[in-house]
Amino acid sequence: MWIERVHIKGFGCLTERTYEFPEGKAILVLEDNECGKSTLAAAILNCLCGLPKRKQAGEKIKLSEVYKPWAGGAYAVEMDLRANGSAYHVERDFARGSFTIRDIETGRDVSAQCSEDLAYHFLRLPREDYARLAMLSGKEIHHFEGSATIQGRLTALVDGAEDSSGDAAIATLESVGCTLGGRQIKIETAIKRLNDDIAEKQSAIRELDVSLAEASIDAAAMDNARERAGELTNNLDALDLEFKAARLREVTERIAGEQSGADEIARLTAEMKGLERYSSFPVERGAQLEGAAARLGAAKERAAELENKMEGLRREAGEVKSRVDPQSRFADATSEDAASLVGFEDSVKTAADARAKRREAVDLERRALANDGIDTEASSRQWGHFERLTVPNKELLRSCREMELRIASDQREFETNASGCETDLGKIKHGRAKLRGLGKMLLAGGGLCALASAALILTQLIPMPAAMLAAVLAVGAIIAGAVELTRSGSFDADEKALLERWLDEAEAGMESANSRLEDLRRQMKQIADSISVDPANVVDDFREYERAMGRAETLGQLNAQLSQAEESLRSVQERATAALKRLGIVVEPGDDIVEALGRAREALNKYLADRDKLARLDQEIGTLGREIEKVRAGIAEEQEIAQDILGDAGIDKTLPLDVALKAFGEAERNYRRYREIRDSLLPAVGGRAVSDDTLAALRSEYSELEIALAGSDVKSTRASAEVESERESTRRMLGETNGQVRDLERRVGSRVDAYRSEYPSLRESLEALLHELAKVERFGTAISAAADVMREVSRDSRRKWASALNESASAMLPSLNHDYDTLRFDDSLSFTLRRVSNGRVIDKHELDSCLSTGAKDQVYLAVRLACCDELSSAGEPIPIILDDPLMAADDERFRSGFEYLAGELPKRHQVIILSCHKARHARLLDETWFAENVSVLAL
């Protein structure tokens, strides 16, 4: 892209100005401060890209306010440019915010097809990126004082970060923590603590839930007990009626019975005797036995089911344990150990890579030394005498050639100046001679003419007016001659005086230069004599010596770095080995430590997972075990009840339960017969003879029973005594059942109370912790993602730039500073340079301390220009605006640098150079290349 013309209607201090930028030439705007150079650059930028719509970070006022015309009026800039093979006319009115771009050839308005940011449209560089890369100010050199290193400044350029480079951002992201419990801690630690707290709360809630579930079981048991109590109450009511019915039947029979047979008594007595052993049979416990047997069966089924489940869990736990036990060395290990192993793996790999790189650098330098035929030891022996020289003498030898060149250059310059002055003085002398000749000629002519006119007047050969006219002409010629003679004395007097002063200065300078040259040669000779060296060769020998020593020093430094890298590797390996040893893993010398770390990490992760699983299984087994114990206790209790009943009934307790139950039934039948004979049959037979009182009492009882049973159809075939016995047993069972209900009520109540007092606050705490965990986890995930992406994009961007800049910046640098070449960037944009004078490669660590401000400036300029080359390589060339780019350069470097900027660079880019250093540029005005390549623009 080429900007051909800019017309500023009004922009800052510039109003109604038009500037033409001829093609192929560098534009030099050479004006004093405050004349509007930077305003012109801003006008070009803003006409090209437009003003930013939003206030930029750090700006107090918007840019659109900054550049409002000082004199009022239109706030607009127009521009003609050429891009993509077409010519365009751009109009921007900043006051109205309007933008128009027309194709000059067709006159068509193409605004709709263009982005308002033309740098973006034509160069694919949005405003900020264009300004960052293509607008270079020499004042940026001051940033080196703010930035720690030149590498930092380059990184900031590539990253586009003003206040904080990508490295600082990554460091911030990597070190960020969060506040927990009023303390700033690592995110991982916060997550771990929160998880621990959550697990604790969840465990407490689970315990409460289990307790509530147990309360539910108790509540169900309580319901059953209540139901049983209800049934027993109903049974008792029925037995009351049955007792009355039985008693009524017996009373009726007694009253009605008159006779009792002795034979029958004897038979019944004999039978009763045979059944005597069943007399104390606990018939009332039959129902209990039946209930116990049913519960026993159910409990056994439940126990079997739980045991099966337990067996499964134990089997699983056994399998896990078989994996965990052999790894007892990890017994005290935690997930933090696994994380530290990962860290060690990375550290060892990084350190090993660093060592390999250092080793490669050493090998490379050694090969380079061999290729260059440098034997540092031999050189040291051959030129050992230079070691005896003092530091100032060495410095003198080092700079001797340069000083000679500089003196020769000065001599040439003085010669040129003197010759120029002499030429100009000759011209002045010639001019004066011409004037003097003319004056004399006029005086002579005037005199002759005056004499002739006097003669004519006297002789009156011609009319008087004509003679008078001739006399006047003669006087005029005399006066003119006198004037010319006077002028010849003062012609170019100031210029002559100036030239004569310059000539004197040049001659004095020449003498001074000669004197300096002689001094220099004398000093050289003294130095050469002091070390017995031929003065003619002392400088070259010393250069050769320095070159060899410089390379030796480089090699030494590289070796030192290699040692340092090896030490780092050894240190990290030792720490890794120690970490492994703490985990019971011994690393033998020669073992691959990374592989060992990897194996250990995998084994540890597996172990930790198994250990957690085992703990969970143990917990489940414990819970299940308690449940089984509870069921077994129930079984034992029921068995005890059953055996107690069987024991009471005289049944062999060792019999299987079903056989024992049958025997119990048989015994019960015998007992009932015994009771029938004793309580009913014998009394019935014996009662045939009763007294009148007894009979009356029986009749009274009969009446009462009849009233009590009125309307009831209850019948009983059993003896009242038997019914009474059962009634008593039922009463006892009801009492026991009510007792159970009260116990269960107490248990359920206490569990529910505990649940209600603890659950709400636990739930609330858990929710708060989960919320905090979600927040911290998301923070951790986001920070980690941001750091990863930042590292990735930073690395990619720098790598891309490093590879692009290696060639072009390196090729450009000697044109800007001939002392250095071979600029080499690595992926971190750190770089090395080679000093041409001694071939020594300047390590990146030395750069900032070794390079002068001017040299840094030129390296940085080379990189900036290389950036523009790189960005132009695939499309339109980028117009470059340079504001005093070589302000820190010495005269020689200024000249050569400017020649490159004005002579070479415009072949690839449009170059606009702004400067306020008129004197420096004035010295270049007579250079042919300057006249051919530079167009000086006046504001």
Add this chain to the structure above:
Amino acid sequence: MRFVQFSDVHLDSSIGGALNLPADKRAILRRDIATSLARACALVGEYRADVVLVPGDLFDYESVTPETASLAADMFASIAPTPVFISPGNHDSLCPASPYIDPSGFRWPENVRIFTDSSFQTIEIPESGCSVTGMAHAHAGITDRLLAQPIARGQAGVSILLFHGSRDGFIPAAQETVIPFSDAELLAQGFTYTAVGHYHSPAYILDGSGSIKAAYSGCIQGRDTGESGERVALVGEITPDGRVEIEKREVAERRIVTVDVDVTGTKDLFGLVAKVEAVQAASGARPQDIVSVSLYGAAASTLDLDPEKIERSGQYFHTSVNAGRVVPDYDLQAIARDSAAPSLKSSFVRRMMEMIENAPDERDRLALRDAVYYGLYALDGRKLEPRDVD
């Protein structure tokens, strides 16, 4: 036949954390729940209702105190002999020692009829010519589709179904699903009217002809930002021809009012406070209300979003401020603009936006969205602090 319906009272429940209420105000809000219940009971006399329908969650089992249960019982006793039918829900399920069941020792007045069976049972009310069929959550929550099978109705002309369940397609996020049912399943049961509880906002279920066949009354007192606006009880009438007419009556004295405030373009705290106060005033919030202010939009880095400084007007019972939806004032599209020489910031944002677009789920997407801002903050040298999660 007229009825009053309310549910999801949640007596003695915990109060939502999003409101940031201090302990004393939480206690007041818990008392407000009881006040709302009293106002709902008062509708019975005003409306001469024949029956009160409570489809679940009268209280929270884990925190209800005997005193609160007594208070509710007294309120119900005060409207005797109007029968009150309660169908316990998942929060007031029949866990051990529930005030609903006999072993608790708690006694409800005679007019209160509690369904305590986990299958549907029917109680006839001959004097009103209607029957009420209901059931109870016997434990913390039944998840079976009980309405997929026919439910036996009563013999009376008007049949009412009462239960606590989740209507398909309307299940609120983070709410437990209990007895799920579809509209078709409910309508197929053929009850004259169904009173449903569980959802905290009122909703009607209509048949094909647009007649009301079922309704949620919602909760009667807002306790969190999700329960904003008017909280009502329903007063309804079932006409002899089976038509149901329902009216909502606000019973909560204190509302939760939620407002959204866009912070984009706001320059300073004063501007923000003025904007918040203007939105609050326009919201119709009353002095006794709780105002929940949710800030959103892009905030300039200089804008102070400290809730304590923003909620200082003191005009309302309580004002809570949440800045979880506010994002930093970065124009990500502009930063990520394509460039031949992108800055680190631009490359970073572009890469992050790609990752956000390809994020496998919402959780990752939100974390990556935060990551963009954390990265930009780090590049701009700003302090990194965890952003709040919604």
